Amino acid sequence: xxxxxxxxxxxxxxxxxxxxxxxxxRIARQLNNDLHDKDVIFLVILxxxxxxxxxxxxxxxxxCRISFVKISSYEGITNEGRIKELIGINEILEDKTVVIVExxxxxxxxxxxxxNQIKEKHPAELKIVTLLLKPEAYEYPHKIDYIGFRIxxxxxxxxxxxxxxxxxxxxxxxxxxx
Ligand code: IMP
Ligand code: MG
Numbered sequence: 001x002x003x004x005x006x007x008x009x010x011x012x013x014x015x016x017x018x019x020x021x022x023x024x025x026r027i028a029r030q031l032n033n034d035l036h037d038k039d040v041i042f043l044v045i046l047x048x049x050x051x052x053x054x055x056x057x058x059x060x061x062x063x064c065r066i067s068f069v070k071i072s073s074y075e076g077i078t079n080e081g082r083i084k085e086l087i088g089i090n091e092i093l094e095d096k097t098v099v100i101v102e103x104x105x106x107x108x109x110x111x112x113x114x115x116n117q118i119k120e121k122h123p124a125e126l127k128i129v130t131l132l133l134k135p136e137a138y139e140y141p142h143k144i145d146y147i148g149f150r151i152x153x154x155x156x157x158x159x160x161x162x163x164x165x166x167x168x169x170x171x172x173x174x175x176x177x178x
Contacts (some may be wrong), residue, residue, distance in 0.1 A: 004157075004174055006166045011157055011174035015149065020131075020159055020173065023148040024052065027129060028059035030146055031099070038097040039124075041065040043089070045114060047168070048103035051160040052131045052148075056101065067091050071110060084110070086117040093121040103160050104132040108140035115142055132156065132173075154178075 002013050042060075044053040046068050057066060069088040098118055105111050111128065118126060131148040155176040157167035167174070 001170075001172075003177070004167070004170065006157065006163045009163065010177040011163075011167070012177050013172050014151075014156060014175040015159075015173040017159075017171040020148070020171075021055070023131070024055045025059055027146045027148060028056055031056075031060055031129070032062060035064075035097060035099070035127075036062045039095070040097045040099060041067060041091060041093065042099045042101055043114075043118070044068045044101045045103070045110075046070045048160045048162065049101050049131075051168070052103055053101045056129070065091065069114075071113065084113050086114055089118075089121070093118060093123045095122070095124045097125050097127065098123040099127045099129060102128070102130040104134070104156070105130045105144060106134050106137045108138045108142065111142065112140050131159075132161075151175075 004011050040062070042053070042057060042064060044050070044066065047070070067089070069086055072085040072087050100114060100118070102111060115126065127145045128142065129146040130144055133144060133147050133150050134153050135150050136153040155163070156173050157163045158170035158173040160168050161173065162168045
């Protein structure tokens with residue numbers, strides 16, 4: 001399928017399933033090499049990362065824990081301004097290598113919020129994996145350790161990513177036709 005329609009918007013194929021598969025295997029190889037002697041816990045950020053995480057971690061062959069967290073849609077107001085709460089972290093992260101698994105980093109607001117909340121739990125180190133990064137939109141200094149694709153600042157769906165809840169089940173990634 002070269003184009004899909006969600007509501008009234010048209011999306012054109014941007015990354016084929018095979019290209020995604022190759023990138024996922026490349027990242028898995030890097031993780032296998034880099035983390036084999038560490039006490040690792042992967043924190044998969046739901047919902048968008050579910051397919052990426054499943055494909056990535058079935059190619060990760062070292063001992064590890066895997067847990068799933070979600071950003072609440074509720075926004076609390078604190079001294080630092082608006083923050084979203086990270087829900088579902090019940091694990092002890094102290095002294096562990098925590099690896100955040102994200103589908104996409106756009107402005108980086110979400111990632112920044114996740115990182116700040118994980119750091120409060122005193123991991124030994126924190127690594128970040130994202131399938132997609134929009135470099136033109138990214139506003140933070142956090143180093144992203146593993147990147148599948150750097151993509152233009154355009155809205156994409158598929159392979160876990162949604163538009164208004166739709167499109168997550170597509171095996172390719174499609175970008176909005178403006
Ligand atoms: P950020 O906080 O601006 O980095 O955006 C992060 C969140 O916005 C992601 O976790 C996605 O849920 C959503 N998002 C950003 N860009 C896209 C996109 O192109 N397609 C689908 N969702 C996106
Ligand atoms: Mg996400």
